Amino acid sequence: MSRYAYVAGRYLPQAEAAVPIEDRGYQFADGVYEVIAVEDGRLIDAGPHLKRLDRSLNELRIPRPMGDRALGIVLRRVVALNRVRRGMVYLQISRGVAPRDHAFPREVQPQLVVTAKRLTLQPPHLVEAGVRVVTIPDLRWARCDIKSIALLPNVMGKQAAREAGAYEAWQIDRDGNVTEGTSSNAWIVTAGGSLVTRPAGNEILNGITRTVVLELVRELGLAFEQRAFSTAEALAAREAFLTSTTSHVLAVTRIDDMPVGDGVPGAFTKALRQRYLAHLAAGSGR
Amino acid sequence: MSRYAYVAGRYLPQAEAAVPIEDRGYQFADGVYEVIAVEDGRLIDAGPHLKRLDRSLNELRIPRPMGDRALGIVLRRVVALNRVRRGMVYLQISRGVAPRDHAFPREVQPQLVVTAKRLTLQPPHLVEAGVRVVTIPDLRWARCDIKSIALLPNVMGKQAAREAGAYEAWQIDRDGNVTEGTSSNAWIVTAGGSLVTRPAGNEILNGITRTVVLELVRELGLAFEQRAFSTAEALAAREAFLTSTTSHVLAVTRIDDMPVGDGVPGAFTKALRQRYLAHLAAGSGR
Numbered sequence: 001m002s003r004y005a006y007v008a009g010r011y012l013p014q015a016e017a018a019v020p021i022e023d024r025g026y027q028f029a030d031g032v033y034e035v036i037a038v039e040d041g042r043l044i045d046a047g048p049h050l051k052r053l054d055r056s057l058n059e060l061r062i063p064r065p066m067g068d069r070a071l072g073i074v075l076r077r078v079v080a081l082n083r084v085r086r087g088m089v090y091l092q093i094s095r096g097v098a099p100r101d102h103a104f105p106r107e108v109q110p111q112l113v114v115t116a117k118r119l120t121l122q123p124p125h126l127v128e129a130g131v132r133v134v135t136i137p138d139l140r141w142a143r144c145d146i147k148s149i150a151l152l153p154n155v156m157g158k159q160a161a162r163e164a165g166a167y168e169a170w171q172i173d174r175d176g177n178v179t180e181g182t183s184s185n186a187w188i189v190t191a192g193g194s195l196v197t198r199p200a201g202n203e204i205l206n207g208i209t210r211t212v213v214l215e216l217v218r219e220l221g222l223a224f225e226q227r228a229f230s231t232a233e234a235l236a237a238r239e240a241f242l243t244s245t246t247s248h249v250l251a252v253t254r255i256d257d258m259p260v261g262d263g264v265p266g267a268f269t270k271a272l273r274q275r276y277l278a279h280l281a282a283g284s285g286r
Numbered sequence: 287m288s289r290y291a292y293v294a295g296r297y298l299p300q301a302e303a304a305v306p307i308e309d310r311g312y313q314f315a316d317g318v319y320e321v322i323a324v325e326d327g328r329l330i331d332a333g334p335h336l337k338r339l340d341r342s343l344n345e346l347r348i349p350r351p352m353g354d355r356a357l358g359i360v361l362r363r364v365v366a367l368n369r370v371r372r373g374m375v376y377l378q379i380s381r382g383v384a385p386r387d388h389a390f391p392r393e394v395q396p397q398l399v400v401t402a403k404r405l406t407l408q409p410p411h412l413v414e415a416g417v418r419v420v421t422i423p424d425l426r427w428a429r430c431d432i433k434s435i436a437l438l439p440n441v442m443g444k445q446a447a448r449e450a451g452a453y454e455a456w457q458i459d460r461d462g463n464v465t466e467g468t469s470s471n472a473w474i475v476t477a478g479g480s481l482v483t484r485p486a487g488n489e490i491l492n493g494i495t496r497t498v499v500l501e502l503v504r505e506l507g508l509a510f511e512q513r514a515f516s517t518a519e520a521l522a523a524r525e526a527f528l529t530s531t532t533s534h535v536l537a538v539t540r541i542d543d544m545p546v547g548d549g550v551p552g553a554f555t556k557a558l559r560q561r562y563l564a565h566l567a568a569g570s571g572r
Contacts, residue, residue: 007307018304019312021293021399026305027378028437029315060442090386092313100376100401102437102444102469113307115386139428141439150436151314151388153427156346158388183388 004081006074006114011081014115023111025094028102029150031111032056033092036075037245038084038116039284043075044245048208053093056147062095065110078114087118088246092149119246127273130253130265131167133186133242135231136160138171138179138203145202157182168242170231170255177228179203184244185210186252188229188237188260189268195224196233209243209276216275222268231255239266241273248280249273290367292360292400297367300401309397311380314388315436317397318342319378321531322361324370324402325570329361334494339379342433348381351396364400373404374532378435405532413559416539416551417453419472419528421517422446424457424465424489431488443468454528456517456541463514465489470530471496472538474515474523474546475554481510482519495529495562502561508554517541525552527559534566535559 005017024030034053037044050068057064066074075089092113098105121127140153161169161182168181178186179198185207187197195217200206217224234240240252240260249272251265291303310316320339323330336354343350352360361375378399384391407413426439447455447468454467464472465484471493473483481503486492503510520526526538526546535558537551 005307014307017307019307021291021300021303021305021378021401023312024441026309026312027319027435028441029435030438030441033313060438061445092307099403102441103448104441104445115307117385137428141427142423142425143439148438149313149315150438152316152346152434152436153429155310155314155316155388155390159347159390162389 003115003117004078006078006112008111011077017113019111019113020097022100023094023097025092025111025149027100029148030060031092031094031149032060032062032147033090033149034147035245036089036091037280038079038087038089039280041079041085042284043072043079043089044280044283045208045212046072046075048211052147052206052208053091057093059143059146060095060148061104062093062110065093065112071112074112074114078116082116082118084116084118086120087116089114089116094149122247122250126167126250128265130251131242132165132254132257133168133170133181133252134161134164134166135172135178135256136169138173140171143202144179144204145200145206147205154182167250172231173203175228176230178231178234180205181242181244184242184247187241187243188234189239189266190233191236191238193223193238193268195222195268196229197224197226198228199226207243207245209245209248212279213243213249213272213276216272216279220271220275235260237261239269241269249276289401289403290364292364292398294397297363303399305397305399306383308386309380309383311378311397311435313386315434316346317378317380317435318346318348318433319376319435320433322375322377323531323566324365324373324375325566327365327371328570329358329365329375330566330569331494331498332358332361334497338433338492338494339377343379345429345432346381346434347390348379348396351379351398357398360398360400364402368402368404370402370404372406373402375400375402380435408533408536412453412536414551416537417528418451418540418543419454419456419467419538420447420450420452421458421464421542422455424459426457429488430465430491431486433491440468453536458517459489461514462516464517464520466491467528467530470528470533473527473529474520475525475552476519477522477524479509479524481508481554482515483510483512484514485512493529493531495531495534498565499529499535499558499562502558502565506557506561521546523547525555527555535562
């Protein structure tokens with residue numbers, strides 16, 4: 001089937017959807033984005049995603065192109081036009097179209113682009129065996145808390161992972177600690193059974209799945225700490241996993257070709273994954 | 287007059303020039319660019335610009351869309367179509383158009399976009415009085431030597447300068463040293479009469495104007511050092527200036543509202559500016 005996109009106020013076949021070459025998203029990476037999961041045709045955790053979108057826009061002082069209600073209508077329309085039952089909706093807002101000049105243009109309208117696509121869940125073998133990650137230096141800028149489209153370092157990192165036969169790359173800061181993956185947050189379960197993930201700060205993007213998982217952990221009454229951890233600590237951990245909107249909760253069983261714990265997905269990770277899938281099911285209205 | 291752009295292999299009125307929403311330049315800042323000055327209708331220092339373009343592409347492993355000769359033809363054609371005698375030509379190459387996924391697509395054609403526009407020289411009062419800069423923390427990534435379109439930090443920095451009534455923002459690294467401006471290189475002349483600019487490394491974009499000015503300095507037999515310098519050293523300097531393709535050599539007479547030297551453009555800066563303008567004139571064939 002043809003896919004449809006929303007661009008410049010219109011719903012168009014995606015093959016015709018284009019932006020002017022002087023869109024600042026294209027010339028300056030001057031924009032932000034969100035990816036929202038779709039289950040049974042419904043947006044999952046749309047509220048937190050749109051709240052984070054607001055925060056990113058505010059940090060860059062890009063005005064919202066429309067309110068939450070109107071934006072929700074556009075998102076749901078694009079999901080419906082693409083007949084997505086399970087998948088994701090992608091939205092991107094740039095500062096707008098203006099003659100090229102670094103500083104903000106005086107009069108400009110923010111540009112909203114929305115696409116949606118079907119996604120299948122991860123292949124069962126990834127869930128059953130867990131995935132491999134490699135570690136790479138974190139080369140990114142100092143404001144990774146803003147979900148901007150300046151994703152070039154993430155592109156290069158993900159490519160490094162792929163070429164190493166890994167699912168993701170964990171980025172390592174100057175102190176030798178893991179910040180996060182190139183499109184996911186990083187977690188470990190220590191030998192002592194405590195869940196550890198890096199606190200939300202300028203060094204990581206505070207994933208919506210991350211915040212949901214933290215809530216689930218609180219509900220379950222499990223021990224957890226928000227602090228930085230090193231590659232060595234991750235390798236000495238009992239379990240490791242990653243979280244993202246499209247990967248959900250996914251066991252990490254090898255880091256730089258060394259096994260984590262027993263080298264198979266652990267009980268903690270499996271339990272959290274099940275709880276997260278239940279959260280998705282509840283959010284979808286099932 | 288209408289302006290023309292080159293995009294997707296065609297010369298189009300710029301108002302119609304657009305790129306698909308899944309161009310990776312738009313979704314990932316996965317691309318590079320160059321800005322080349324035009325004098326008397328001729329490209330200035332095209333050779334070094336295209337050599338740097340090659341380097342940026344190689345670092346990101348983006349194939350060249352065409353060879354130097356063909357690219358030169360496109361650049362000159364866009365300059366001619368826009369009837370630019372004095373101005374600039376802008377070129378941008380993205381990795382191409384593909385369904386959104388961080389890692390490199392397997393089969394993708396790099397996308398070239400070229401625009402050109404007329405520019406006047408700086409207003410005489412800027413040249414005569416010099417310009418103000420403000421200092422800001424350098425928030426950028428660790429590979430500023432790649433001329434990528436991931437320019438969001440530069441956008442925010444230039445905007446900070448504009449709101450402070452300044453021409454440019456000088457970015458300060460963790461050690462308190464100046465890296466460069468948001469779209470220009472930074473220089474001082476010490477009280478002892480030595481020219482100082484930061485060496486080309488991962489922390490700065492090695493400006494073509496910067497390399498030309500270094501050559502002119504060598505030809506003049508002047509003392510110079512390539513090393514980092516602090517804001518305090520810049521404020522204690524006899525002169526300061528900035529260089530870029532569109533600003534040429536421009537005196538910096540105030541930093542964070544404090545005067546540099548006498549607070550007026552110095553002899554060294556004026557002499558270099560004249561030599562640089564002569565270089566432009568020679569390059570234009572005049």
